[in-house]
Amino acid sequence: MKNRIASHVQQLQPSGIRRFFDLAANMEGVISLGVGEPDFITSWNIREACIASLHNGHTSYTANAGLIELRTEISKYLMHQFNVDYRPTSDIIVTVGASQALDLAIRAIVDPDDEVIVIEPSFVSYAPLIELAGGKAVKVGANPDKGFSINFEKLTASITSRTKAILLCFPNNPTGTMLTKEELIQISRIVEMHDLLVLSDEIYAELSFDDAFTSFATLPGMKDRTILISGFSKGFAMTGWRLGFVAGPSDIVEAMLKIHQYAMMCASTMAQYGAIEALKNGRKDIEEMKKSYKRRRNYFVASLNEIGMPCHQPGGAFYAFPSIKQTGLSSQEFAEKLLIEEKVAVVPGDVFGKSGEGYVRCSYASSLEQLQEAVKRMERFVKNYR
Structure with a gap:
């Protein structure tokens, strides 16, 4: 048979994150700052x-x-953590990770040729999921000179008659950027003016270090326009459990549930019982992990700036997104050479979109000792290419 694979699937590029993770896995002595996974074991x-x-x-x-x-x-x-009220009987679905929640949400709202605005740099799955649903991902670059905050002029200019939603992720993966409440309110005005929905990926909400996290659904008039996506992987160190959830307007949740019924049936039963315990008695462990991440962030970001890899202070998540432009290498070249020559694995910034070129993503979800050794190796590498 010819054309055995659907054309839209053939056009998809494999995840750039997994590529570097796989390369690092086959080398001895590698310090991996590549994969976004807590180094804590589930409590x-x-x-x-x-x-x-x-x-x-x-x-x-x-x-x-x-x-x-x-x-x-x-x-x-x-309600307790973020002051947003959802009914358990009609407004919430437990999913197989936040990734499935996002997939369900996109498939439930996107018609062919609908446009969804994605703020770049962005997580690698966002644009492919939109395209798999028949939509078009409209990519809007953030402001690198302002800590990768949203460029509101570009955002407004990107809205057309086909725009259905804006996809937000803050704290952001890969930049760690947090948005202020004032910035979120500014987005909400744009959303209301143009009658849009918001896909709010809040998987890193628990890992906000300097400012209180504001859920987009809590803003005036936004709850009925917001599909809130989160899960247990990051804040509760439960990545392998593959458990997430979505909360939103009941009509959209009902539509998502129809897809979920046919695609997945339900999330893992035993994982759900673990999650009940996490929500009932997991606060102390989250706070301890959060303190540890903040200490690592403070050390690692300061060190990156000292060794000549300029980096803004991320407000949340566990990622640093330093510039490597002074080396004269592309993001791909930098990551490949750093892995081969110094055995440190990072992710090239361009896998998160064109606006990520000239940067690399480094996860500081590693022990302080590993971060210290990684900094020594990276400093040696940068000096050789400066």
């Missing part, structure tokens, strides 16, 4: 709750939307 009480669910024979499907106990705890969590 024992959460693991124990999962084990107990197996002992108790909870091995069947749950409701498509997830255990009502878990949805209730998610509802309480969102």
Whole structure:
């Protein structure tokens, strides 16, 4: 058979993040600052709750939307932490990671040729998911000279009659940038003026270091326009559990649930029991992890600036996004040569969009000792190419 693979799938590029992770995995002595994953193990009480669910024979499907106990705890969590109110019976779906929540949301709202604005640099899956749904990702570059904050002139100019939604991720992956409440309000005015929806990826909300996190749905008039996407991977150190959730207007959630029923049935039952425990009794562990990340951020970003890799102070997540322009190397060249010559793995900035060229993403979700050694190697490397 000819054309066995759908043309729109053939055109998709593999994840640039995974490529460098795979390269590093086959080399000895590599310090990986590449993959965005906490270096903490899921807390024992959460693991124990999962084990107990197996002992108790909870091995069947749950409701498509997830255990009502878990949805209730998610509802309480969102109200307590971020002051946003969602009904567990109709406004929340438990998903297989935040990634599936995002996929469901895009497929539920995007018609063929609809446009979704993506602020770049952005996570690698955003544009492909929009395109797989038949939509068009309209990429708007952030302001690198202002800590990768939103360029409002470019944002407004990018809106057309086909624009359906804006996709936001703050704290941002890959830049770590936080938006102020004033900036979010400015976005909300644009959203209301042009009758748009907002896909708000808040997976890093728990990892906001300097300023209080503001959920976009809490802004005046925005709850009915916001699809809130989050999960347990980052804040609760539960990446391998693959558990996320979405909260939003009931009509959109109902549409997402229809897709979820056919595509996935439900999220892992035992993982859901672990998540219930995480929400009930996980606050102390989150705060300890957050303090550790902040200490690492302060050391690592200061060190990058000292060795000649200019970097803004990220307000959240666990990423630094330093400039490598002074080396004269492209982002791809820098990452490849650094891996081969000094055995430090970073992700080239251009995999996050054209506006990421000239930068690399470094995850500081590693021990302080590893970060210190990585800085020594990176300093030696930068001196050779300066």
